[in-house]
Amino acid sequence: MRKTKIISIANEKGGVGKTTTTHNLGSALTQLGKRVLVIDLDKQCNLTTLCGGLTGKSICDLIYEECMGRSSTVSEVIRSSDNGLDYIGSSKMLDSINAQIACHADSPYVLKRILSSEEFTKYDYILLDNKPAIDILTQNALNASDGIIIPIEAGLFAFDGIDGLLAKVRSLNATTNPRLKVIGILYNKAEHITEFGRAIDQATKENFGAAMFSTQIPYRKAQTERAISLGTGCVNIRNNTLAEAYLALAGEVIKRS
Ligand SMILES: Nc1ncnc2c1ncn2[C@@H]1O[C@H](COP(=O)(O)OP(=O)(O)OP(=O)(O)O)[C@@H](O)[C@H]1O
Numbered sequence: 721m722r723k724t725k726i727i728s729i730a731n732e733k734g735g736v737g738k739t740t741t742t743h744n745l746g747s748a749l750t751q752l753g754k755r756v757l758v759i760d761l762d763k764q765c766n767l768t769t770l771c772g773g774l775t776g777k778s779i780c781d782l783i784y785e786e787c788m789g790r791s792s793t794v795s796e797v798i799r800s801s802d803n804g805l806d807y808i809g810s811s812k813m814l815d816s817i818n819a820q821i822a823c824h825a826d827s828p829y830v831l832k833r834i835l836s837s838e839e840f841t842k843y844d845y846i847l848l849d850n851k852p853a854i855d856i857l858t859q860n861a862l863n864a865s866d867g868i869i870i871p872i873e874a875g876l877f878a879f880d881g882i883d884g885l886l887a888k889v890r891s892l893n894a895t896t897n898p899r900l901k902v903i904g905i906l907y908n909k910a911e912h913i914t915e916f917g918r919a920i921d922q923a924t925k926e927n928f929g930a931a932m933f934s935t936q937i938p939y940r941k942a943q944t945e946r947a948i949s950l951g952t953g954c955v956n957i958r959n960n961t962l963a964e965a966y967l968a969l970a971g972e973v974i975k976r977s
């Protein structure tokens with residue numbers, strides 16, 4: 721049985737923390753001794769930037785070669801971050817990749833075919849950072865995945881789109897990927913100072929129950945930005961108050977996946 725777990729980090733809503741979660745969860749899993757690869761599936765390239773930038777080939781090259789029926793040398797596309805996290809970067813070219821995927825005879829499974837290569841089996845976890853939309857590429861990611869993590873941004877509009885996304889998971893379960901499971905909904909940028917913040921927190925727990933991770937990621941702008949400016953995950957920085965939360969999240973992900 722394949723032991724590599726492939727997990728999509730997804731939410732159609734923008735700015736909820738998909739990329740921040742992918743990077744910090746990946747770094748935390750690495751710190752817990754897991755071999756982790758993160759893949760940027762967004763033309764904004766934010767994850768690529770967090771990991772150290774793009775030099776050479778990107779995920780676009782792997783998808784393009786697969787669509788052309790040619791094999792790729794995966795090792796040429798994988799880079800290593802300073803904190804031990806491996807990554808495959810994205811590029812602006814990703815904009816035009818949906819048209820290529822749509823022409824493939826096995827179009828729902830282009831990414832799955834790529835990730836089935838032997839070279840990926842050395843990883844315990846592959847985390848896919850998705851764009852804020854469910855298009856053909858995101859559906860490819862979900863079809864390639866064993867599980868999905870849905871970050872939501874604490875606040876009045878936290879629930880927007882979640883029902884639609886959960887319905888999408890059920891529809892994929894019935895059609896192209898029966899394996900896909902919701903690993904958890906992650907309450908990000910949690911803020912418990914105001915009565916309003918606490919009320920939203922309570923309402924979220926009531927709405928999603930056991931699907932919610934027990935770990936919440938607190939709102940910590942300075943700590944998040946410090947990790948970005950140092951080009952590393954929060955867990956790699958001494959006295960970063962988010963480190964404990966991301967390590968706890970990684971522990972839950974290991975248990976649930
Ligand atoms: N726990 C947190 N505390 C404070 N700021 C945070 C936290 N998590 C994320 N942020 C900030 O929120 C912003 C959006 O985060 P991020 O880019 O990870 O969201 P995203 O869902 O990937 O966005 P997009 O939909 O554009 O891809 C960033 O500026 C990030 O630094």
Ligand SMILES: [Mg+2]
Pocket residue numbers: 738739740762766850851
């Ligand atoms: Mg993002």
